[in-house]
Amino acid sequence: MYEAVFELETVTPLFMRGADQGKAEFRSASVKGVLRWWFRALAHAVLLGNVDENEAISMIKDRESELFGSTGRKSKVLVRVSFREEKKVDVRELGARYLSFGLSGKGLVGTAKVELLSHERRYLEIAREVSEVAFAFGGLGARTTRGMGSIQLLGEYVTSSYLQNVYKSALDVIGGYLGYGLNRTPNVELPEFPALHPKFFRVKLGSMLYTTPYGRFSVLSDIDRKFHKFRHSGPKHERFVKGKLISYWVTEQYDDVKRAYRGSSDVELPYSAFGLPHQYNFFSLGVKGLMIEGEVHERRASPIRFKVVRGSDGKHRPMVVYLKHRFLPEGENLKVRIKRDIRARGIPQPGYRDVERFFNEFPGREVEL
Structure with a gap:
């Protein structure tokens, strides 16, 4: 043995x-x-x-x-x-x-x-x-x-x-x-399923160093802030909660999702490329649990993966993996629903423009594979 x-x-x-x-x-x-x-x-x-x-x-x-x-x-x-x-x-x-x-x-x-x-x-x-x-x-x-x-x-x-x-x-x-x-x-085509091919598999070791891997003021909390900020880089909104005015930032596709809720399929939802299903709440409309999914495939894994690693200096840093493959089968689009009520369908599936922008802008050095 x-x-x-x-x-x-x-x-x-x-x-x-x-x-x-x-x-x-x-x-x-x-x-x-x-x-x-x-x-x-x-x-x-x-x-x-x-x-x-x-x-x-x-x-x-x-x-x-x-x-x-x-x-x-x-x-x-x-x-x-x-x-x-x-x-x-x-x-x-x-x-x-x-x-x-x-x-x-x-x-x-x-x-x-x-x-x-x-x-x-x-x-x-x-x-x-x-x-x-x-x-x-x-x-x-x-x-x-x-x-x-x-x-x-x-x-x-x-x-x-x-x-x-x-x-x-x-x-x-x-x-x-x-x-x-x-x-x-160069003629290797985008795969239908995840493939660790160097053309579609990219890895970056982050430049931020921390003594602690998780908890407050850690690598994980830093990734959390960066990812949340990127995903919610749209316009500032305000609303009253229990009589108190609060401010918050929404995703850049926020208004398009709201249009889809109202029945329009003529919208762009690029941030949905970070994984499905994607949930939205519109408290101003009394809407909770609005789901963005594929018309057939409700779930899709994110092409962006995070990991916390430790180097020889004992410090911890983030590792970001970008694994690109066909997001949805050719011809399949997105739908927007609340429970069984489909509000819009035929929404074009997203490309990887914003996913690649996030990976490229994440501070660190890419590993040559």
């Missing part, structure tokens, strides 16, 4: 649940699900431009099943996990009210062990490379795209060279497994 062991530490609290949704629990099934996702993204990158999309999907599904198992097919790699808890942190203590929207309860802080076991060296090597990428660029648990569940290998510091080496090594191994090399020609 061949074995690879990863010792991990939580940089920001990890929100993972088992059968009891009210109880934090570190689960092997959840970790395996994360490894599956990163394997698909790596495999898709290698196949991009080498085979057509349908063939790529078929190959990825078959190889993922071979590696991690499926109904009627035993996994070549066993994943075992354990967790040594140091403390639990309430979501309200993160200093990231905007990023943690929708989360509740307490997250785990401590160290984790992830063990990979296989009877064949080849499969263990592939799973190890996938794990290296998953732990370097991603996280574990809920809201990992928004900085929760940031993890790091014990004793490892995140630098540009570290990320470059992990990425290149994984592409080489996955390429050998699939029988293709990375296609870097």
Whole structure:
């Protein structure tokens, strides 16, 4: 039996649940699900431009099943996990009210062990490379795209060279497994699904340094402020709340969303490219829970991902990942609804202009992949 062991530490609290949704629990099934996702993204990158999309999907599904198992097919790699808890942190203590929207309860802080076991060296090597990428660029648990569940290998510091080496090594191994090399020609087209291809996968290490990863005056709170400010950079509004006048800023697409609520599909909703569904409330109209979704696909993950990492100087900084792929299938548009009442449909799906503007303006240095 061949074995690879990863010792991990939580940089920001990890929100993972088992059968009891009210109880934090570190689960092997959840970790395996994360490894599956990163394997698909790596495999898709290698196949991009080498085979057509349908063939790529078929190959990825078959190889993922071979590696991690499926109904009627035993996994070549066993994943075992354990967790040594140091403390639990309430979501309200993160200093990231905007990023943690929708989360509740307490997250785990401590160290984790992830063990990979296989009877064949080849499969263990592939799973190890996938794990290296998953732990370097991603996280574990809920809201990992928004900085929760940031993890790091014990004793490892995140630098540009570290990320470059992990990425290149994984592409080489996955390429050998699939029988293709990375296609870097300019004619590689935007993929339908996430692909860690250097043309569509960009990473930036932020320039802000903090001694604390989460809480008040931390990396996470700084990301929270920057992201909220960017998303709410529209005009200033005022309204009375319990007899008191308050001021607040709205998104640049605020007025267009209001027009869509009134039935117009002749609007632009570029900020919806940051992920669906997108919820709005118009208290002046007595409207709460207005949802922006795809006409068929109600949910779409954000192409922007945040992570908190620690460098060799012991300081913490943000890492921003921009993973560009087709936001919605060709021909699918957006709809606006309140519960079952569809207020507008046929709204053009957003482009990535504002997503790219956010990534480009975020202070830091891009990693050359």
